[in-house]
Amino acid sequence: MDTSIDTRQRLLDAAQTLIYASSYHDVGVQKICDHAGVRKGSFYHFFPSKRELALAVLDQTHALMQDTLLNKAFAPDLPPLARIERFFVFLYDFHTQVKNNSGYVLGCPFGNIGCEMSTQDETLRSKVDNILSAAEAPFATALDEAVANGELPAMDTAAAARALFAYTEGIVLYAKTRNDPELIRDLGERALQLLVPADLK
Amino acid sequence: MDTSIDTRQRLLDAAQTLIYASSYHDVGVQKICDHAGVRKGSFYHFFPSKRELALAVLDQTHALMQDTLLNKAFAPDLPPLARIERFFVFLYDFHTQVKNNSGYVLGCPFGNIGCEMSTQDETLRSKVDNILSAAEAPFATALDEAVANGELPAMDTAAAARALFAYTEGIVLYAKTRNDPELIRDLGERALQLLVPADLK
Numbered sequence: 075m076d077t078s079i080d081t082r083q084r085l086l087d088a089a090q091t092l093i094y095a096s097s098y099h100d101v102g103v104q105k106i107c108d109h110a111g112v113r114k115g116s117f118y119h120f121f122p123s124k125r126e127l128a129l130a131v132l133d134q135t136h137a138l139m140q141d142t143l144l145n146k147a148f149a150p151d152l153p154p155l156a157r158i159e160r161f162f163v164f165l166y167d168f169h170t171q172v173k174n175n176s177g178y179v180l181g182c183p184f185g186n187i188g189c190e191m192s193t194q195d196e197t198l199r200s201k202v203d204n205i206l207s208a209a210e211a212p213f214a215t216a217l218d219e220a221v222a223n224g225e226l227p228a229m230d231t232a233a234a235a236r237a238l239f240a241y242t243e244g245i246v247l248y249a250k251t252r253n254d255p256e257l258i259r260d261l262g263e264r265a266l267q268l269l270v271p272a273d274l275k
Numbered sequence: 276m277d278t279s280i281d282t283r284q285r286l287l288d289a290a291q292t293l294i295y296a297s298s299y300h301d302v303g304v305q306k307i308c309d310h311a312g313v314r315k316g317s318f319y320h321f322f323p324s325k326r327e328l329a330l331a332v333l334d335q336t337h338a339l340m341q342d343t344l345l346n347k348a349f350a351p352d353l354p355p356l357a358r359i360e361r362f363f364v365f366l367y368d369f370h371t372q373v374k375n376n377s378g379y380v381l382g383c384p385f386g387n388i389g390c391e392m393s394t395q396d397e398t399l400r401s402k403v404d405n406i407l408s409a410a411e412a413p414f415a416t417a418l419d420e421a422v423a424n425g426e427l428p429a430m431d432t433a434a435a436a437r438a439l440f441a442y443t444e445g446i447v448l449y450a451k452t453r454n455d456p457e458l459i460r461d462l463g464e465r466a467l468q469l470l471v472p473a474d475l476k
Contacts (some may be wrong), residue, residue, distance in 0.1 A: 244448065
């Protein structure tokens with residue numbers, strides 16, 4: 075039986091799929107409704123605007139990435155730096171799977187909207203900013219542990235986590251632009267180097 | 276006197292400004308014509324489509340970035356690694372200036388379009404991909420020199436240059452999403468660490 079909750083969820087899922095596959099501007103309310111099998115007249119019963127739907131999509135995608143990627147990569151069955159290395163392996167696996175399914179590296183669902191919309195919509199920019207900041211947290215926690223257990227020297231772990239996640243965004247953008255997930259594997263292997271300066275002469 | 280060359284250039288400049296400030300999809304032919312002071316009927320005399328105009332904009336912006344940023348940063352008056360450090364300082368200066376002028380960190384004009392359009396337009400994706408690859412070249416040249424003069428150990432300099440430029444894209448995307456150019460300065464200082472692994476236990 076089709077309920078209101080089903081309809082709202084179908085709109086959310088359709089928007090998540092369509093916006094991730096193309097862009098925020100490319101996907102109009104009509105396209106979302108068509109994909110969800112919902113009449114356009116019903117859309118505004120659930121969401122006051124496409125922007126409100128996009129904010130809900132970002133929350134849903136964030137929760138999904140937390141469950142399927144971050145929580146698994148940063149599970150404490152490995153020492154902290156090995157969890158970060160595992161994150162980059164899982165990131166590669168994820169984007170390889172996405173490309174196998176869709177033909178494309180679709181990029182970071184948060185970075186994509188941040189890149190497209192930050193100058194056009196302050197509410198979307200701020201939402202993406204908060205999600206990227208939150209994504210730094212498991213990196214920072216792992217780094218704190220690595221400092222505590224002597225794997226790393228004392229450092230500003232918040233700044234180091236930010237560098238790791240900025241690098242993540244860069245390699246995923248690069249992989250999208252080259253449509254080649256192998257870049258994530260190749261470049262991801264260098265990520266831990268951002269933590270500690272080498273002793274150059 | 277207004278000539279055809281002026282009109283074409285005005286369309287190019289208008290599109291460059293408008294697309295960089297918002298996004299490819301957000302800027303239609305009418306808006307470009309209004310900004311350029313050109314009648315819409317004339318547009319298609321100069322460009323068969325908005326996409327063709329965007330390709331010309333990417334070439335023009337690439338040439339501009341080459342002249343104003345890359346060539347200056349990588350001038351041989353400094354040792355090679357210091358040129359890379361200077362690139363990140365100039366990158367910070369550029370985005371600070373852009374924010375002072377517009378109120379926004381506008382991001383990378385190539386990464387923006389790559390991020391927005393790679394799955395929607397193969398010609399635009401390929402153009403951006405080629406520009407990003409070309410941008411790796413001065414990094415690779417500097418790294419080759421640094422290996423030759425003993426500043427760096429022997430390494431795959433092409434791969435290292437790619438990592439540096441991917442990091443560049445990441446920190447610029449991050450700065451756009453936070454609307455804060457200071458991130459480019461803070462995170463840019465770590466870039467050289469991507470070259471050589473530190474000796475961790």
